[in-house]
Amino acid sequence: xxxxxxxxxxxxxxxxxxxxxxxxxxxxxxxxxxxxxxxxxxxxxxxxxxxxxxxxxxxxxxxxxxxxxxxxxxxxxxxxxxxxxxxxxxxxxxxxxxxxxxxxxxxxxxxxxxxxxxxxxxxxxxxxxxxxxxxxxxxxxxxxxxxxxxxxxxxxxxxxxxxxxxxxxxxxxxxxxxxxxxxxxxxxxxxxxxxxxxxxxxxxxxxxxxxxxxxxxxxxxxxxxxxxxxxxxxxxxxxxxxxxxxxxxxxxxxxxxxxxxxxxxxxxxxxxxxxxxxxxxxxxxxxxxxxxxxxxxxxxxxxxxxxxxxxxxxxxxxxxxxxxxxxxxxxxxxxxxxxxxxxxx
Amino acid sequence: xxxxxxxxxxxxxxxxxxxxxxxxxxxxxxxxxxxxxxxxxxxxxxxxxxxxxxxxxxxxxxxxxxxxxxxxxxxxxxxxxxxxxxxxxxxxxxxxxxxxxxxxxxxxxxxxxxxxxxxxxxxxxxxxxxxxxxxxxxxxxxxxxxxxxxxxxxxxxxxxxxxxxxxxxxxxxxxxxxxxxxxxxxxxxxxxxxxxxxxxxxxxxxxxxxxxxxxxxxxxxxxxxxxxxxxxxxxxxxxxxxxxxxxxxxxxxxxxxxxxxxxxxxxxxxxxxxxxxxxxxxxxxxxxxxxxxxxxxxxxxxxxxxxxxxxxxxxxxxxxxxxxxxxxxxxxxxxxxxxxxxxxxxxxxxxxxxxxxxxxxxxxxxxxxxxxxxxxxxxxxxxxxxxxxxxxxxxxxxxxxxxxxxxxxxxxxxxxxxxxxxxxxxxxxxxxxxxxxxxxxxxxxxxxxxxxxxxxxxxxxxxxxxxxxxxxxxxxxxxxxxxxxxxxxxxx
Numbered sequence: 075x076x077x078x079x080x081x082x083x084x085x086x087x088x089x090x091x092x093x094x095x096x097x098x099x100x101x102x103x104x105x106x107x108x109x110x111x112x113x114x115x116x117x118x119x120x121x122x123x124x125x126x127x128x129x130x131x132x133x134x135x136x137x138x139x140x141x142x143x144x145x146x147x148x149x150x151x152x153x154x155x156x157x158x159x160x161x162x163x164x165x166x167x168x169x170x171x172x173x174x175x176x177x178x179x180x181x182x183x184x185x186x187x188x189x190x191x192x193x194x195x196x197x198x199x200x201x202x203x204x205x206x207x208x209x210x211x212x213x214x215x216x217x218x219x220x221x222x223x224x225x226x227x228x229x230x231x232x233x234x235x236x237x238x239x240x241x242x243x244x245x246x247x248x249x250x251x252x253x254x255x256x257x258x259x260x261x262x263x264x265x266x267x268x269x270x271x272x273x274x275x276x277x278x279x280x281x282x283x284x285x286x287x288x289x290x291x292x293x294x295x296x297x298x299x300x301x302x303x304x305x306x307x308x309x310x311x312x313x314x315x316x317x318x319x320x321x322x323x324x325x326x327x328x329x330x331x332x333x334x335x336x337x338x339x340x341x342x343x344x345x346x347x348x349x350x351x352x353x354x355x356x357x358x359x360x361x362x363x364x365x366x367x368x369x370x371x372x373x374x375x376x377x378x379x380x381x382x383x384x385x386x387x388x389x390x391x392x393x394x395x396x397x398x399x400x401x402x403x404x405x406x407x408x409x410x411x412x413x414x415x416x417x418x419x
Numbered sequence: 420x421x422x423x424x425x426x427x428x429x430x431x432x433x434x435x436x437x438x439x440x441x442x443x444x445x446x447x448x449x450x451x452x453x454x455x456x457x458x459x460x461x462x463x464x465x466x467x468x469x470x471x472x473x474x475x476x477x478x479x480x481x482x483x484x485x486x487x488x489x490x491x492x493x494x495x496x497x498x499x500x501x502x503x504x505x506x507x508x509x510x511x512x513x514x515x516x517x518x519x520x521x522x523x524x525x526x527x528x529x530x531x532x533x534x535x536x537x538x539x540x541x542x543x544x545x546x547x548x549x550x551x552x553x554x555x556x557x558x559x560x561x562x563x564x565x566x567x568x569x570x571x572x573x574x575x576x577x578x579x580x581x582x583x584x585x586x587x588x589x590x591x592x593x594x595x596x597x598x599x600x601x602x603x604x605x606x607x608x609x610x611x612x613x614x615x616x617x618x619x620x621x622x623x624x625x626x627x628x629x630x631x632x633x634x635x636x637x638x639x640x641x642x643x644x645x646x647x648x649x650x651x652x653x654x655x656x657x658x659x660x661x662x663x664x665x666x667x668x669x670x671x672x673x674x675x676x677x678x679x680x681x682x683x684x685x686x687x688x689x690x691x692x693x694x695x696x697x698x699x700x701x702x703x704x705x706x707x708x709x710x711x712x713x714x715x716x717x718x719x720x721x722x723x724x725x726x727x728x729x730x731x732x733x734x735x736x737x738x739x740x741x742x743x744x745x746x747x748x749x750x751x752x753x754x755x756x757x758x759x760x761x762x763x764x765x766x767x768x769x770x771x772x773x774x775x776x777x778x779x780x781x782x783x784x785x786x787x788x789x790x791x792x793x794x795x796x797x798x799x800x801x802x803x804x805x806x807x808x809x810x811x812x813x814x815x816x817x818x819x820x821x822x823x824x825x826x827x828x829x830x831x832x833x834x835x836x837x838x839x840x841x842x843x844x845x846x847x848x849x850x851x852x853x854x855x856x857x858x859x860x861x862x863x864x865x866x867x868x869x870x871x872x873x874x875x876x877x878x879x880x881x882x883x884x885x886x887x888x889x890x891x892x893x894x895x896x897x898x899x900x901x902x903x904x905x906x907x908x909x910x911x
Contacts, residue, residue, distance in 0.1 A: 075654055076698035078686050167662045170488070171674040171681040179486050227699060331700055383699045 081172050082231045083384040084165040089216070089235035091162035095155045095188075096212035097243035098145060101250075102155075103205035104277040106142075106198065108269075117141040122253040123246055124153060142196050146204070155208055159188040162215075174222040177215065184211035227329045230321040234379060237321070241314035242372050245365040247278060248301055251294075252362040271297040278309045295358040302364070303352050311368060315344045318375070333382045340375040347371065432470040434509075435462075435850065438857040444590045444847040446511050446862060457907055458512050460625025465509065470856050477508045477852060480618040489610050491665050504607055505900030507851045508619055511862060511882040512626075518878065518906045521584065521592060524776030525866050526874045527766060529580050532599060532753045533870065534769040536576040539752065540566045550768050551761045555785075559758070561751025563714065565721060569738055571747055572645040573872050578745035579638070579709070580868045581605075581880075584776065586847035593779045593844065595863065597762065599754040600746060601711050604881040604901075605867045606672035609634055611903040627908040629878035634867075635676025637875055642677075642707045644871030645743045653706035655679045656696065658687070660712050660728045670711050677709075684712070689732030692739040707743045708733075714748050756805035756839050757783060779844055785836040793831065793840040797824050800840040802831065815891065817843055846891055849902065851884055861885045863893050864904065879904035 105117060117138045121127045126144075133150075134140040148154045152161075163185045170178055188208065195204050216236065223229050251270070271292045275281040278301055288296055304310040319341045325331045326338065351357050351364060440448065447462070449455055454462035481503060484490070490501040513521070538545050539556050546553045556562060581602030583595040612631050615623065639655060646653035659670035661683045674681035686696050687705065695702035710717065716726040721734040736742045752758060760781040763774045782789035782800070793800060802814040814827040831838050848859035866880035882902040883893035893899040 075656075075680050075696060075703050076700045078680055078682065079697045079699055080683065080686050081680075082699045164662065167488075167667070170668075170671040171657075175487065178488055182488055183486055333700070 085231040086235035088165040089232045090239040091158045093239035095158035099205040099208035106201040108273045119254040233321045237314040237317040245368040298358045336378045340378045434468045440859045446849040510903040515909045531766040563749030566749040576747040588845045597754040599750045603666045606669040615903045628905040639677040641871035655707040658710040687730040694742045780842040782840045784838040878906040
């Protein structure tokens with residue numbers, strides 16, 4: 075039998091949640107290491123970046139420790155690292171007949187580690203180390219998948235989820251400056267500017283390679299171009315989009331899935347947008363607008379993948395005629411949760 | 420350095436120091452209460468094992484079970500908690516002779532129960548002949564009129580069966596219960612063996628133990644045998660209630676071992692009385708469903724209308740003969756605790772044979788004699804509600820206070836038909852590793868039989884052990900653990 079739609083969807087979201095957890099850990103690690111904790115409000119841009127201000131302020135006072143807790147350990151925040159890893163594991167659990175035991179075993183241990191993160195662990199002195207552990211745990215899962223997951227259709231859906239989330243996260247990273255309240259990339263002090271963009275590069279795991287290639291010239295323009303367009307850095311948007319297109323081509327070609335035409339069109343839109351960006355001299359000056367466009371294009375692509383491959387798994391009505399409870403999809407940050415309705419006594 | 424090592428050695432405690440089974444039948448020592456020739460190598464290994472070391476290895480092994488997710492799920496109000504089934508490292512050993520009797524007895528029992536089910540859903544001859552009361556069968560909540568006059572491939576209703584067997588003080592095997600709906604636990608049999616082979620290969624040295632790892636292959640073979648007529652290459656799937664079910668691990672395990680997809684109700688759809696699965700390439704036909712969803716939840720169109728776990732129209736598809744369900748709908752009537760009392764008569768009726776495995780002496784409280792006897796002897800009987808599973812609601816006479824017995828008598832008098840009583844069996848014991856060393860703990864055995872055209876029994880089965888001293892309740896939901904079960908080959 076071909077891959078069940080439900081399994082394809084779970085593979086897609088398993089990878090997304092892992093990538094999301096890892097990216098958030100990277101950003102928090104960056105802020106805790108380089109952001110300076112002296113200013114309590116130094117963390118509030120994180121809320122802006124994820125459009126979470128309203129949701130956060132309903133429950134908490136704005137303070138560094140509250141924002142960190144909200145994004146690392148808060149169970150009620152569906153976008154926290156803890157929630158991401160929880161949902162990654164729930165998707166993996168649904169995939170247990172499908173994925174190698176090694177993937178499940180690693181994720182299971184890693185999940186226990188994340189569940190145990192305490193208030194002390196996220197205090198300023200320990201936060202960077204905890205973030206590094208989370209980053210490593212997510213990468214380990216992706217590594218185990220790389221090394222053990224059979225390369226059939228399922229793997230392509232894993233890849234799609236991973237690359238769509240990563241492209242989304244990198245575009246958000248490029249928006250940090252905007253979220254911090256500076257729309258212009260021209261900072262008052264060029265030295266500060268250099269430090270800032272170097273930090274962005276570190277967060278995108280690109281610091282060393284960027285300096286190797288660009289000889290120490292971390293200007294906002296060059297960093298932005300590198301993280302948007304570089305075809306070889308695994309966290310640049312260009313790289314991710316190429317991987318997305320490749321996975322969709324493999325699904326269509328190698329695996330003869332003819333239902334994916336709309337997905338291919340949606341990925342072509344992204345490729346085309348990047349091509350135009352490469353010849354756009356003022357790209358760094360309209361970075362926020364560009365990032366917004368990337369994120370919308372990724373949401374569109376996700377919706378097309380859902381229609382082509384996943385939605386079929388969800389009957390439109392249940393016995394009472396009401397819609398099945400399934401994924402809660404928010405406008406900006408999409409999430410997929412396993413239906414809780416299947417609890418049996 | 421040498422002195423420290425020597426010191427350590429001199430204080431080492433053997434794992435078997437202080438093991439004494441008392442009056443109970445010991446599974447390892449047998450009737451002579453002496454390690455016999457067949458188990459001698461194992462006894463020797465245990466005798467020369469250091470207790471602390473063995474316990475450390477056992478703890479490591481249990482951690483491995485957790486990390487591999489070999490767990491069952493317990494629900495509290497707030498959370499779903501994954502627990503492992505506690506694993507005891509000292510195996511339970513069955514000789515080739517003992518196994519031959521169990522195997523033949525289980526096959527006989529399953530065959531009789533399948534004939535019984537076919538009969539009660541067709542001519543009902545056994546009722547007409549007065550062997551079993553009509554209301555016990557037709558008035559049973561597990562009886563499904565929807566199954567009447569439906570012919571099943573190979574006449575098989577119970578494809579997967581678990582027979583709960585105990586051993587009394589004399590070492591005789593007695594059947595305590597039949598499980599013909601969705602017996603669980605077989606995954607632990609195989610995982611326990613794998614764990615044993617990985618973590619305690621030394622214990623197996625010198626013994627020839629029959630393998631269990633081909634269960635998945637055998638099961639798939641049997642399921643393919645019962646595919647609807649005319650389907651050459653049937654698509655078999657395992658239907659699970661999903662990740663929140665307590666036995667989800669087992670569903671994963673079995674799907675993986677058979678190499679078939681694990682589906683949930685929402686993955687399947689019935690169109691024109693045929694079953695299909697939603698795949699990334701559209702709908703694909705399904706022919707055999709090993710379902711681990713109860714009858715009630717299987718098809719909201721036919722049974723519980725609010726079920727989210729089932730597939731609308733599944734009964735229609737089954738009735739049309741386009742899909743085979745394993746186990747069939749309506750097998751619950753055969754493993755009912757009240758019908759259980761009649762199984763020896765059922766065996767004689769259909770097979771004209773003497774039961775190879777006897778029942779535990781059972782009194783049917785719906786019958787006046789049974790009720791009178793039970794009320795008069797409550798303090799030495801085990802009283803069981805017929806509708807419960809998992810060991811709930813059981814009253815063990817000899818272990819109950821006067822007040823508890825009075826309460827039980829009141830409940831019994833209020834609704835006699837809801838109860839059976841059984842003679843208290845002094846369950847056999849097996850050495851089980853606890854803090855102070857190996858101690859006798861009561862065990863039972865659940866062999867698994869799978870049936871298509873004919874029946875195959877997995878050598879051994881699940882040995883459950885009551886870890887609490889003196890306890891007779893082996894259920895996992897009530898603090899029971901498991902042991903690896905070794906069936907020795909003849910040449911051992």
